[in-house]
Amino acid sequence: MNRKVGIVGVGAMGGAIARRLLSQGWEVTLWNLVPEDLDAFDDIQGARRAKTPAEAASVGRVITSVANDQAVRDVTTGPDGIAAGLPEGGTHISMSTVSPEVVTEMAAASGATYFVSAPVFGRPVAAEDGKLWVALSGPEAGRAVAKEVLADVSQLVKEFGDAPEAAVHVKIAGNFVIASAIEAMSEAFDVLSRSGTDPRLFHEMMSDSIFASVIHQNYGRIILDEAFDPPGFRLALGGKDIGLARDLAQHAGTSLPFGDILAARFATAMEQGYGDKDWNAISKFRDPVG
Amino acid sequence: MNRKVGIVGVGAMGGAIARRLLSQGWEVTLWNLVPEDLDAFDDIQGARRAKTPAEAASVGRVITSVANDQAVRDVTTGPDGIAAGLPEGGTHISMSTVSPEVVTEMAAASGATYFVSAPVFGRPVAAEDGKLWVALSGPEAGRAVAKEVLADVSQLVKEFGDAPEAAVHVKIAGNFVIASAIEAMSEAFDVLSRSGTDPRLFHEMMSDSIFASVIHQNYGRIILDEAFDPPGFRLALGGKDIGLARDLAQHAGTSLPFGDILAARFATAMEQGYGDKDWNAISKFRDPVG
CATH class of the missing domain: 3.40.50.720 (NAD(P)-binding Rossmann-like Domain)
Known part of the structure; x- marks a missing residue:
């Protein structure tokens, strides 16, 4: 060739x-x-x-x-x-x-x-x-x-x-699992800091042990530092991919409960003008406590 | 000493x-x-x-x-x-x-x-x-x-x-992030297999790249193989820990949206008699599609 x-x-x-x-x-x-x-x-x-x-x-x-x-x-x-x-x-x-x-x-x-x-x-x-x-x-x-x-x-x-679409399925599912990791870390950091336990030490420990993955290591740090600018991956694109994941689930006749929460999170962040920030910025938008 | x-x-x-x-x-x-x-x-x-x-x-x-x-x-x-x-x-x-x-x-x-x-x-x-x-x-x-x-x-x-309780906060938050990874993988595998794309190949790829963590590597395999017996960690104990995480969030005055979904998942699995199986068995219990 x-x-x-x-x-x-x-x-x-x-x-x-x-x-x-x-x-x-x-x-x-x-x-x-x-x-x-x-x-x-x-x-x-x-x-x-x-x-x-x-x-x-x-x-x-x-x-x-x-x-x-x-x-x-x-x-x-x-x-x-x-x-x-x-x-x-x-x-x-x-x-x-x-x-x-x-x-x-x-x-x-x-x-x-x-x-x-x-x-x-x-x-x-x-x-x-x-x-x-x-x-x-x-x-x-x-x-x-x-x-x-x-x-x-x-x-x-x-x-x-x-099937040409198989790799796209993989990409969509992968971004869904990544966004779920962002949300899970965000929720954990939030609860810890409000309970008086240092979320940075928690993140260090997880990153050095059971979650020694590039996603948890790098994204956890971005969330804690609120380093959303310049974006590594734009929040608007992340929201689009969660939409693709939910569409895929619907076409396949199943549900995506974490996807529903993520969709709401991305929508709120978009409304607040964070579309051009890094997608880890969804971590800033917590639910109102009823 | x-x-x-x-x-x-x-x-x-x-x-x-x-x-x-x-x-x-x-x-x-x-x-x-x-x-x-x-x-x-x-x-x-x-x-x-x-x-x-x-x-x-x-x-x-x-x-x-x-x-x-x-x-x-x-x-x-x-x-x-x-x-x-x-x-x-x-x-x-x-x-x-x-x-x-x-x-x-x-x-x-x-x-x-x-x-x-x-x-x-x-x-x-x-x-x-x-x-x-x-x-x-x-x-x-x-x-x-x-x-x-x-x-x-x-x-x-x-x-x-x-503070003696800080390490327990860390353990509770850590198990919450693990359970979230179980649920996220379960949802992704479910959507992929229903869409005709092999979830095992997806898991292999993620485990070799962005999610090269022991949790994603080992638990993903347990979910795909339905290898819930003998349990590595009992589902009933996992459900207890999600309860502790939600209690911690409530005491701290915040919410845990992924925790709410996980709690429902563990409750369903318990009702179905899976309390003594591995906690990855929550992957078997999907939501009804409305």
Whole structure:
């Protein structure tokens, strides 16, 4: 396989992935909705600009890293879209966190090309260090191509089979478990501090023992320090993902009791103007005590 | 300090602590409500039987590892209790998970001796390997004695200051965060399996990445395998601890929304006869979908 890839969307994550692939010797053709955001890549060896998503996809494999369902549709199925530009047998690697519905829709629109989902866990800095964790699903031939590209940005690519939406299910469920950990820590810290016991010592102990996970270690500290700005992950996006989780539960004919509490928490935080803060800021909004 | 310690209560955890201390060369004086449970220690070098809790305490430092509030009271303040047998300046190390109220009560009843709380995270097998995580609080002189004893059963002794009840707050809050992780994983696994995406692969991925914690790794597997028998920690005890967490929140004038959901989950599991199963069995009891 040649080392050419297109990247559509150079926001925080797409940009970090682009820099990482360029540093690993890939020839990267970039497209972005706001062309000025591509200026930062002009001096990097191996970086090229495309005039359309179709042109970025013309190299045979293309990553999309965009904001939401509508953005994936826009760059994929329009007249200058990826579906028009990707050669037969090419692969579209969708790394955005989007709904299962739009994944199914885009997969159906892919014709003689492969559409795979590859949403990630980890922050942009992890992408720059080649340390993302990637969930991958879709047609086997497309997964094989995606694995070659993603090996250079990730420490783990976990495969979830042929259905393109499976990896998106995983991402949605994962963000639900993360948000639940945020809420559980918030409630515990709140009760402890009101009872006169130091929540920081509690967090240190948990982080050094039964909850020695990056989520509990890092997010617990963000909650305690109220370090919500700049956001590592925007609260508005976290709220969107909890909405996706509740939709998934409803479609599957089950309930998500923790999801209901989280949805209320995100809604309150949004109303209070915290949409652009870090999603750990939901910890500031406790229930009224009746 | 000589290496003599009394142990009152040789259930799963107290017995494991006793075996570990004996293996590390301690001279251990044992008392148990059911004397037959002491037979297993008769052939172990360094093990002695006491006729009363007072006698076990007479060596100058004593660990209690008993079932609940009433059991702590019984072995501490009766005529043959620890408070009567512990010499002036001696230390009572309470390792049971009990209410903050009973801790305050026992500390007040301790007279010229020291009462410290030292509840643990980790299973009995961790005690036998010297790998428990211990939260410790109480008068400084008592903590110093406790640390010498507990160093031989634990990989971490974290101190929470002078108030004996602080370590119990930590234990209660910790079990609340654990139970929340059980519920969050249960909900996520349920939604994924109903959506056609393999929850085992999801669990593997989370356990290898953002949730590489012993709780998520081990408990996730127990939930997926429905390996609720024999219990690692009895569901009835887990439900008791969630009750303690909700009481603590109420006394502190705040709410515990995840705690309310967990309480309902434990209540349903108890009604269905799962009190003696592993507490991960709450995962079997989903909400009716309205």
